[in-house]
Amino acid sequence: MNDKLYRTILFIAALTIPIVCGGVVYALITDAYDAFEHFGFFRFLTSSEWSYTEGAEQYGALPFITGTLLTTLLALLFCIPFSLPVAFFVGEYFKGSRVASILSTVTDLLAGIPSIIYGLWGFYTLRPVIITLNISPQGSGILTASLVLAIMIVPYAASLSAEFIKMVPNDLKESAYSLGATRAEVVRKIIFPVAGSGIFSSYILAIGRALGETMTVTMLIGNTNNIPTSITSTGNSMASIIANQFGEADGLRLSSLIAIGLILFLITAVINMIGKMMIKRARIS
Amino acid sequence: MTLVLVLAVASCGGSGTSNGERKAQELSGAGATFPLPFYNVVFDQFSGVNGDAVAYGGIGSGGGIRNLRDKIVDFAGTDAFLSDKEMEEMAPVIHIPTCMGAVVLAYNLDGVESLNLSGEVIADIFAGAIKTWNDPRLTALNPDVNLPAGAIIPVFRSDGSGTTFVFTDYLTKVSPMWASNYGTGKSVNFPTGQAAKGNPGVAGIISQTKNSIGYIGSEYAFAQKIPYAKIMNQRGELVEPTSTTISASASGEIPADTRTSITNADAEGAYPISCFTWMVIYKEQNYSDRSREQAIATLDLMKYILSDEAQDVTSKVHYAPLPAKAKELSMKNLKTVTYNGMAILKD
Numbered sequence: 088m089n090d091k092l093y094r095t096i097l098f099i100a101a102l103t104i105p106i107v108c109g110g111v112v113y114a115l116i117t118d119a120y121d122a123f124e125h126f127g128f129f130r131f132l133t134s135s136e137w138s139y140t141e142g143a144e145q146y147g148a149l150p151f152i153t154g155t156l157l158t159t160l161l162a163l164l165f166c167i168p169f170s171l172p173v174a175f176f177v178g179e180y181f182k183g184s185r186v187a188s189i190l191s192t193v194t195d196l197l198a199g200i201p202s203i204i205y206g207l208w209g210f211y212t213l214r215p216v217i218i219t220l221n222i223s224p225q226g227s228g229i230l231t232a233s234l235v236l237a238i239m240i241v242p243y244a245a246s247l248s249a250e251f252i253k254m255v256p257n258d259l260k261e262s263a264y265s266l267g268a269t270r271a272e273v274v275r276k277i278i279f280p281v282a283g284s285g286i287f288s289s290y291i292l293a294i295g296r297a298l299g300e301t302m303t304v305t306m307l308i309g310n311t312n313n314i315p316t317s318i319t320s321t322g323n324s325m326a327s328i329i330a331n332q333f334g335e336a337d338g339l340r341l342s343s344l345i346a347i348g349l350i351l352f353l354i355t356a357v358i359n360m361i362g363k364m365m366i367k368r369a370r371i372s
Numbered sequence: 373m374t375l376v377l378v379l380a381v382a383s384c385g386g387s388g389t390s391n392g393e394r395k396a397q398e399l400s401g402a403g404a405t406f407p408l409p410f411y412n413v414v415f416d417q418f419s420g421v422n423g424d425a426v427a428y429g430g431i432g433s434g435g436g437i438r439n440l441r442d443k444i445v446d447f448a449g450t451d452a453f454l455s456d457k458e459m460e461e462m463a464p465v466i467h468i469p470t471c472m473g474a475v476v477l478a479y480n481l482d483g484v485e486s487l488n489l490s491g492e493v494i495a496d497i498f499a500g501a502i503k504t505w506n507d508p509r510l511t512a513l514n515p516d517v518n519l520p521a522g523a524i525i526p527v528f529r530s531d532g533s534g535t536t537f538v539f540t541d542y543l544t545k546v547s548p549m550w551a552s553n554y555g556t557g558k559s560v561n562f563p564t565g566q567a568a569k570g571n572p573g574v575a576g577i578i579s580q581t582k583n584s585i586g587y588i589g590s591e592y593a594f595a596q597k598i599p600y601a602k603i604m605n606q607r608g609e610l611v612e613p614t615s616t617t618i619s620a621s622a623s624g625e626i627p628a629d630t631r632t633s634i635t636n637a638d639a640e641g642a643y644p645i646s647c648f649t650w651m652v653i654y655k656e657q658n659y660s661d662r663s664r665e666q667a668i669a670t671l672d673l674m675k676y677i678l679s680d681e682a683q684d685v686t687s688k689v690h691y692a693p694l695p696a697k698a699k700e701l702s703m704k705n706l707k708t709v710t711y712n713g714m715a716i717l718k719d
Contacts, residue, residue, distance in 0.1 A: 335434020335532030
C-alpha cells in the first residue's frame with residue numbers, strides 16, 4: 088500500500104515537469120503564431136526592421152539574434168583565459184590543496200551573485216572605465232555587456248571543467264611521467280585529449296547561461312534596435328528587447344516578442360542538448 | 373500564458389476604518405512613471421482621508437493602458453491620451469487630467485551650466501543630423517557658452533512611454549523633417565544614441581554619461597540634480613520649465629473630454645514641452661467583479677486629485693496645477709460615470 092502510494096507520488100511529480108515544459112512550448116508557439124503568419128518564419132528571422140508605426144508595423148528578429156549571439160560569443164572568448172587556468176589550478180596543479188579549495192569556493196561564489204548586482208557594477212564601474220579609455224563615447228554597448236557576461240559565466244565553465252580534469256585517470260598521467268613527460272606535456276597530451284570533450288561541454292553550458300541573461304545585458308547593452316556594426320556599438324539582445332518592451336506591447340508586437348522568446352528557447356535548448364551529448368561522450372570515454 | 377503583469381485587484385475592503393459611508397478600499401492602478409513623484413505624495417495624503425490604500429505600478433503609459441484594457445486595474449495613468457482608434461477598441465472610458473508637467477532636455481556637459489535649445493535643433497540632435505556639441509547651430513543659440521567638441525549622445529526610452537509621446541509630439545509640430553521621418557508615438561525608432569527603461573533609467577544614463585542629452589520628466593532631473601536646457605517657444609522666448617511657464621501653456625481652449633496636446637503652445641512665457649497627464653477610468657465601473665464601494669472609492673480618488681489640497685502639491689514636486697477649466701470639465705465628466713448603469717455621483 089505504502090509502496091504504491093510512494094510510486095504514485097513519484098510518478099505524478101516526475102510527470103509534472105515535462106508537462107509544464109510542454110505547456111510553455113505550446114503557449115510560446117500559439118502566441119507567436121500571429122507574428123510568424125504575418126511576416127513568414129524566415130522573413131521574421133532575417134528582417135532587421137523593428138518599426139512601430141501604426142498600420143505599417145514591421146518586426147524582425149535579426150538585430151536581436153545578432154545581439155545575443157555576438158554578446159555570447161564575445162563573453163565566451165573573454166571568459167576562456169580566466170576560467171581555463173582556474174580549472175587547471177583547481178583540477179590538476181593544486182588538486183586537493185587548501186588554496187585550490189579557496190579558489191574554487193570564491194569562483195563558485197561568483198555564480199551566486201544576482202545579475203542585477205553585476206548590472207549595477209557594470210553600469211557604475213565598468214562603463215565609466217570604457218568611456219575614460221575612449222573605447223566608446225557612451226560606454227554602453229555589446230563590448231561592455233560581453234565583459235560583464237564573461238565574469239558571470241566563469242564559475243559555470245571553471246567548476247565543471249575542473250571536475251572533468253580531476254577525472255583523468257592517474258594511471259595515464261603516471262605512465263606519461265614515467266616516460267619522461269614534463270607537466271606541460273602531460274597537460275597538453277594527456278589531460279586535454281581525455282578531458283577535452285568534458286571541458287568543451289562545460290563551455291557549452293556556460294554559453295547557455297549567457298544566452299538568456301537578461302537584467303545585466305539590458306542595463307549595459309544600450310537598448311537600440313539596430314544590427315550592431317562593431318563590438319562597441321549599442322544593440323539589443325533577444326532577452327533585453329523582451330524585457331524592455333513586453334510591458335506595453337500588444338497585438339502584433341506582443342506576438343513578435345513572444346516569437347523572439349520562442350527562438351531564444353530553441354537556441355538555448357539546442358545548445359544545452361549539444362552540451363549534454365558531449366558530457367555523455369566524455370563519461371563513456 | 374500571456375505575459376501580463378498581474379496587479380492584484382482587491383475586491384474586498386481593507387482595514388475597515390469606515391467613516392460611516394463605506395469601508396476603506398484597496399485601489400490599484402498602473403501606468404506612467406512621469407507623474408509618479410506627484411502620485412506618491414497624493415496617494416499618501418489620500419489614504420489619510422478615508423483609509424483607502426492606492427497601489428500604483430509605474431510600468432509606463434503603454435503598460436497602464438494595457439492593464440486597463442485587460443480590466444485588472446481600477447485606473448490607468450498615462451501621459452498620452454488615447455487615440456480615437458484606441459477609444460473605439462475598448463469599452464467607454466473617461467480621461468481625468470491630474471496635473472501638468474514638463475518634459476525637460478537634461479544634459480551632462482562638463483563646465484556648462486546653462487544651455488539654450490530650439491525645437492528644430494532638438495529634432496536634428498535626436499535625428500543624428502547635429503552630431504557634435506560645437507555645431508554652429510548650437511553655438512549660435514549659446515553665444516556665451518563654451519561648448520565642447522565631443523560627439524552628442526542622445527538618450528531615449530527603450531520602453532513604450534508617454535514621455536516619448538509628448539516629446540515626439542512636440543518635435544512633430546516644430547520640425548517637418550521629424551514629422552515625415554519619425555512622427556509621434558509612445559515608441560519611436562530613434563536612429564542614434566542609446567536607450568534606457570523608464571524615466572529613472574534615462575536619468576541614470578544621462579547623469580553617468582558625459583556629452584549626453586535626453587528627455588525626462590522634470591522631477592527626475594531635479595531629483596538627480598541634472599541640469600536641463602531652456603527651450604525657445606513659439607514666441608521666440610527662451611523659457612525654463614517652472615510651474616508658471618508650464619501653466620502658461622494651458623491658457624488655450626480645452627476640449628470637453630480633456631484630450632488635448634499643449635506642446636508648442638502659442639502663449640507668452642509658455643514652456644513648449646508641457647503636457648497634461650491623465651488617469652483613465654471606465655465609464656461603467658462594474659467590471660471584473662468590482663464592488664460598488666470600490667467604484668465609489670475610485671471616484672473619491674479622482675475627486676481628491678482635483679481638489680485644491682492635492683493640486684497644491686503639484687508645484688512642490690515640480691509639476692504645475694491644473695487650470696480651472698480642466699477641473700471643471702473633469703468634474704462634469706466624473707458625473708457620467710456609472711455602476712450598473714446608474715450614475716454614482718449626485719449633482
